[in-house]
Amino acid sequence: MKRKLLVGAGLLLAVAVVGGVIGLTARSIPETSKYAIDIERWRALAVSLPGPRPTDVRVLEIATNTVGQWLAIEDGGFGDVFDMRGYAFQVRWADGTSLIIDPINDADSQQEVFPHATWDALAWQEMQEAMLAAQTIIATHEHFDHVNGLTNSPHFDALVGKTIFTRAQLDAQLSMGLSGIDDRIRAGAKALDYSGAHALRPGVVLVEAPSHTPGSQLIYLRLADDTELLMVGDVAWNRANIDRPATRPRMVEWAMGEQGENTAHWLRALHDLARAHPEVKQIVAHDRATVEPLVKAGVIAEGFVVEGG
Numbered sequence: 001m002k003r004k005l006l007v008g009a010g011l012l013l014a015v016a017v018v019g020g021v022i023g024l025t026a027r028s029i030p031e032t033s034k035y036a037i038d039i040e041r042w043r044a045l046a047v048s049l050p051g052p053r054p055t056d057v058r059v060l061e062i063a064t065n066t067v068g069q070w071l072a073i074e075d076g077g078f079g080d081v082f083d084m085r086g087y088a089f090q091v092r093w094a095d096g097t098s099l100i101i102d103p104i105n106d107a108d109s110q111q112e113v114f115p116h117a118t119w120d121a122l123a124w125q126e127m128q129e130a131m132l133a134a135q136t137i138i139a140t141h142e143h144f145d146h147v148n149g150l151t152n153s154p155h156f157d158a159l160v161g162k163t164i165f166t167r168a169q170l171d172a173q174l175s176m177g178l179s180g181i182d183d184r185i186r187a188g189a190k191a192l193d194y195s196g197a198h199a200l201r202p203g204v205v206l207v208e209a210p211s212h213t214p215g216s217q218l219i220y221l222r223l224a225d226d227t228e229l230l231m232v233g234d235v236a237w238n239r240a241n242i243d244r245p246a247t248r249p250r251m252v253e254w255a256m257g258e259q260g261e262n263t264a265h266w267l268r269a270l271h272d273l274a275r276a277h278p279e280v281k282q283i284v285a286h287d288r289a290t291v292e293p294l295v296k297a298g299v300i301a302e303g304f305v306v307e308g309g
C-alpha cells in the first residue's frame, strides 16, 4: 500500500515536473506565416470610404503594472520585469469626431487581478469624458483590461450604443472571468460581422486575428498625412515577441485558453511586416517601448482631447 502511494506520488511529481518544464517552453514560430500581410490591401481599404482620414492619434496611460518577463516571452529571464502599461487611444478627425480604442478597465477590476498595479483616477475620468464625446468605441480584443472602462463605466447607458464589438468578441466564451463582455453589452452594443479586413471609417481598417482571444483584431490606421500605425493589441505583450520573434510560454497560453498556433503565425507575420515595412509603426497594447518613442517623435500625442471641453 505504502509502495503504491509512493509510486503514485512519484508519478504525480513527474507529471508536475514535466508539465512545468513543458509549460515554460513556447511553441516555435513558423518560418512562413499563414497570415501573409498584404499591406497594399489595407492601404486601399483605408482610403475606400469617402471623407478625410484622421488627423491625429493620442494615447492615455491609465495603469502601470509589473509582471515577470518570463510570463510574457519564452526565455524571458526570471529576474527580468515586464513593465506593463494600460493604454487607451483616441483617434481624431478634423471635423471634431473621434474614436476610442481600448477603454481601459476600472480601479476595482485592476485591483482584483493586479493588486500591485497603479491606476490613475484622473486619467480614467479623462477617458470617460472622451468616450462620452466620441462617436465610436472599439477594442483590440474582449479581455477585461481593454473593455471594462465601458463595462463598469458610470456612463454605461450613454456609451454602450456607440460601441462596436465584433461578433467574435461578443460571442467569445473565456475562462477565469477574463472577458469584459457581459449581457448588457451583448444587448446594447453594435455587433459587427466581417472576415478578413474591414474599413470601419476613413483611415481605420480592422483586421480579424483570432489568436490571443477569439475576438482579437488588429487595427490599422492611415492618417491624413499618410502616417501608418498598426495596433496589434495583445497578440504580443512585448515588442520582443515580434522582434525575436517568440511567443508566450505554453503555461500562459493554457491558462488564457489562447489559440497559440494562430498567435505564433501572427507574430511571424508582424515580424516580417516590421522588416519589410518599418514605416508601419506597430503599437503593442501594453508595451511602453512601442508607445514612448512615437510620443517623443511627435507621431502620437499624450492625453485625450475632449471637444468643447
Ligand SMILES: [Zn+2]
Residues within 6 Å of the ligand: 143, 145, 146, 234, 285, 286
Ligand atoms: Zn491586455
